[in-house]
Amino acid sequence: KRHKFWETQPVGQFKDLGDTSLPEGPIEPPTSLSEVKQEPYNLPSPYEWTTCDMVSEEMCNEVYLLLTNNYVEDDENMFRFNYSKEFLRWALRPPGFYRSWHIGVRVKTSKKLVAFITGVPARIRVRDAVVIMAEINFLCVHKKLRSKRLAPVMIKEVTRRVHMENIWQAAYTAGVVLPTPVSTCQYWHRSLNPKKLIDVGFSRLGARMTMSRTIKLYKLPDQTVTPGFRKMEPHDVPAVTRLLRNYLKQFVVAPDFDENDVEHWLLPKEGVIDSYLVESPETHEITDFCSFYTLPSSILGNQNHTTLKAAYSYYNVSTKTPLIQLMNDALIVAKQKDFDVFNALDVMQNDSFLKELKFGPGDGKLHYYLYNYRTKHVLKSSELGLVLL
Numbered sequence: 001k002r003h004k005f006w007e008t009q010p011v012g013q014f015k016d017l018g019d020t021s022l023p024e025g026p027i028e029p030p031t032s033l034s035e036v037k038q039e040p041y042n043l044p045s046p047y048e049w050t051t052c053d054m055v056s057e058e059m060c061n062e063v064y065l066l067l068t069n070n071y072v073e074d075d076e077n078m079f080r081f082n083y084s085k086e087f088l089r090w091a092l093r094p095p096g097f098y099r100s101w102h103i104g105v106r107v108k109t110s111k112k113l114v115a116f117i118t119g120v121p122a123r124i125r126v127r128d129a130v131v132i133m134a135e136i137n138f139l140c141v142h143k144k145l146r147s148k149r150l151a152p153v154m155i156k157e158v159t160r161r162v163h164m165e166n167i168w169q170a171a172y173t174a175g176v177v178l179p180t181p182v183s184t185c186q187y188w189h190r191s192l193n194p195k196k197l198i199d200v201g202f203s204r205l206g207a208r209m210t211m212s213r214t215i216k217l218y219k220l221p222d223q224t225v226t227p228g229f230r231k232m233e234p235h236d237v238p239a240v241t242r243l244l245r246n247y248l249k250q251f252v253v254a255p256d257f258d259e260n261d262v263e264h265w266l267l268p269k270e271g272v273i274d275s276y277l278v279e280s281p282e283t284h285e286i287t288d289f290c291s292f293y294t295l296p297s298s299i300l301g302n303q304n305h306t307t308l309k310a311a312y313s314y315y316n317v318s319t320k321t322p323l324i325q326l327m328n329d330a331l332i333v334a335k336q337k338d339f340d341v342f343n344a345l346d347v348m349q350n351d352s353f354l355k356e357l358k359f360g361p362g363d364g365k366l367h368y369y370l371y372n373y374r375t376k377h378v379l380k381s382s383e384l385g386l387v388l389l
């Protein structure tokens, strides 16, 4: 399939696949800031750029409504991501964020917000090179404005604003294949509320399975089983940072988190991010960590249910507690908090627990991309230590 736009961008091109003579690293050298286009790209005449200040309740609400009605749906158009306002504020205002990277498109006359794209800065290690990148997310064009070629100009504009801050690489994910994935992940789901999942068509009753047999199959204990398993607290930030930095070293691509990043990305926030750790009852050492973020989905066209409450596996570290036991405790806590399903990608060491903990494979894949950075090889998903929101 021809990628008119992507063939013009500094991304791995399909024709280069397998050419291991090309070195790992930036595809194009940085240019001087004076060479970066100073003014915004031109939009089609009815539209204008706007910067979305996510602190403003009104602006945050406009972004929330645009995404709630027009963002990513599953392949069968039965569900649509329904990021909360609190989640969006968390996702878009990490340490060092740029408000100018929260880009909206409005209709000049009505001032209606009809498109959105964002970037946040992140330090990402690729093998032993730490690269400052923009994590690009929430690209959304109103359903009524699709195939007006707005997305390419929005991507060029966020790229221009990233270049203005002297940043030349980016990371993003997509459910579609573009030139060229750095890695491709399979997603998996663990039922927590199988009756609701079957009612809304997320899951199907297994062959030769009754509903009561299915409910029993996914039943979990009421309490976690690991001694010392507790919620993460602010005073745990230094120990969790050490634990996580050491654990992420084993992956080819991973965030280079410092204590500031850990404080923002991993301290629990009600309805946004949950994180737990294991503090050894004997030594009080922090030996293990697990976390998941809250991303509900709207259920499109079901009489009895409007929202699917989904937890998404985030960063997990096991050094003493077996990863399977640690993740089972995460499932138990997610069930206690009334989540319907627990989702995970087959990144990091997730493959080691997915089947045993009764995850089932999802019906799609998530492709990871780097902008203006070539890797020697396409990575196995288990070489990925990066989870995007």
Ligand SMILES: COc1cccc(CC(=N)NC(=O)c2cccnc2OC2CCNCC2)c1
Residues within 6 Å of the ligand: 072, 073, 074, 075, 079, 080, 081, 173, 175, 187, 188, 295, 297, 308, 312, 343, 344, 345, 362, 364, 366, 388, 389
């Ligand atoms: C259940 O409701 C859905 C609503 C919209 C899309 C999908 C399928 C899908 N595309 N799922 C994922 O991309 C996915 C599955 C497991 C873990 N993380 C995921 O995506 C994350 C990371 C990328 N940005 C979206 C959230 C499901």
